Amino acid sequence: MWKDRRILDLLGIELPIIQAPMAGANLSDMVIAVSEAGGLGSLPCALLSLDKAREELTRIRKNTSKPINVNFFCHRAPVGDAGQDAAWKDRLKDYYLEFGLDPEMPTPPSTRAPFDEGYLSLVEEFRPDVVSFHFGLPQPGLLKRVKDTGAKVLSSATTVDEARWLEDGGSDAIIAQGFEAGGHRGIFLSDDISSQVGTMALVPQVVDAVKVPVIAAGGIADARGIVAAFALGASAVQIGTAYLFTPEATIASPHRQALKSAKDDQTALTNVFTGRPARGIVNRIMREVGPMSPIAPQFPLAGGALVPLRQKTEPLGSSDFMSLWSGQAARLARELPAGELTKALAQEALSKLR
Template identity: 45%
Template sequence: MIQSLFNIDLPLIQAPMAGVQNVELAASVCEAGGLGSLPCAMLSPAQLVEQLDLLTQKTDKPFNLNFFCHTVTDYTSQQKQQWHNMLTPYFAEYEIDPQSLTAGASRQPINQAVVDIIAPYKPAVVSFHFGLPKHAIVAQIKSWGTKVISTATTLDEAIWLSENGADAVIAQGLEAGGHRGHFLSMDLSLQQTTEQLVKRCVEHLSLPIIAAGGIATPDDVKHMKALGASGVQVGSAYLLSKEAKTSALHQQAILEQAQDSTALTTLFSGRAARGIQNRVMLELGTMPEGVPSFPHASSAITALRTCAEKAGQSDFSPLWCGQKYIPRVGVSAADITHILMKKW
């Protein structure tokens, strides 16, 4: 069980969801006895300090800070031109000059400066997406008494994490919303359902396995426990919670989506992520050739998103959502946590 490992009452981690939450959601889950999470990969140093100060004011319970640890690759002028050529009709539609777009990476991997910022707060847990950072950073974080966890999408990734310092492994199945956490291989044919992956990880590893993906009901939680999971990580279930900051357009898309309307796409960041299909996904395809690597795709698509959202359209918005979703509108994150865990 992860309760003793993380010093929490309920074996539930609220999945970090950049763009749709802040400390309010994390604190609510913490106060309910779960492990609330703060997504930190897109925060500036000043924002990170501000959010950490607010979080520690709102709860004295254990919490999780989440970071990315990807490698930022070069973004060549040729790649940029190819990407902009694909988007040219949309630029024309919204009268956007592609030459005006900046090419900065919006998502940065954790580094020593960030570690220095979070050190005084000594979070109970630090979680990572896309593997683990350098061993020295992992060792430094663990020296505070902090537990380190990360996402695996295959058994090979789970084994790698167990051999490189993870205290527990999040087994992310194909059903999960948002970005895939894969890092050893980008081959999506290797990805498995949550049930399949949890079974394999439990069979081969002694570390606690945390199930993630397609968990929307108490029965889903009960099923993952029966498979041997030590806990669950849940994200989409909180998207319409009282504390979430999910935009009105995103909320509308969630409530109006048809069954099986989500898909994996690289269009919004350059890396596969699951969201509700919208205009750009339907017109360009979910994973077309020519999309630049993570996170470089985001600058151009964000310009289109901004214009479209001003016009009340979610045609270019990343509408992250898992495959299985039960709307709980305006319910507190604390109550959702208790609902989900009542059969554990």
């Protein structure tokens, strides 16, 4: 039924729809639902301890035998900078005082662990069908051991140069992440977000530049976006924001409410939550401190100082200090269970392609 079967055959899936791995926003329930529906469910591990990741993978394997994707970050562990940390805390001081918090209190940790031997042991133990990476690829020795398990490797590119780098490094397919995408940018060969490329322009150029299949991501939330991606030469799509509307999403209530009212021009790239640029719905902290702050600590350390503010305000229903990750196409999403959404998107796209 699908004219381009390169991703279907490569990954062993039935539908060319990959559920984006969304750290903090999805766990095993979504992975199982999407994979059982014929797409590729993805488990994000960057925020999970080894024990928690093992627990989630065990549950997944008990509930589906379909292909799954396990996702990791490939950033370098940051080196702390006391001066930068102090400047960041000083910038947030008035918010601490506003909510009765001690500005001198210890900063909670903010961790997003890079792929290492520990995570590799999980890959070797559970042998997922697909392993995907963000911010490049791991060291060649680690990557070789991943591929030795039989896993297919995916990674995100935000430019043609990054796509070529990933292909040369051993990626079996490239996720072309357009500027419209929610969450963290996969950018890794540069730190200049001012020249990032939109999906419509990026996908065909990546398709022309590499021999491996290309997966389109960014601003795709309905069948029209899927059809457009195929017209641009993509072999599949990766969809994130639309899955945040499903009951399987593990987001907080204020985030869910913000998504329901988000407009096309209400997101921005920000580094205030983690130290790396990521697209989210604009809220108070983004407006007043960023969205891009030159004093935000290195990724992922910036988030630690915001933890007490979120803990104080979220129970009140406030989203002022929480990351509201979202792409630019949130208004195209609808509330359906993840499995139903996957099937509906595929069926509607096929109907339009015919």
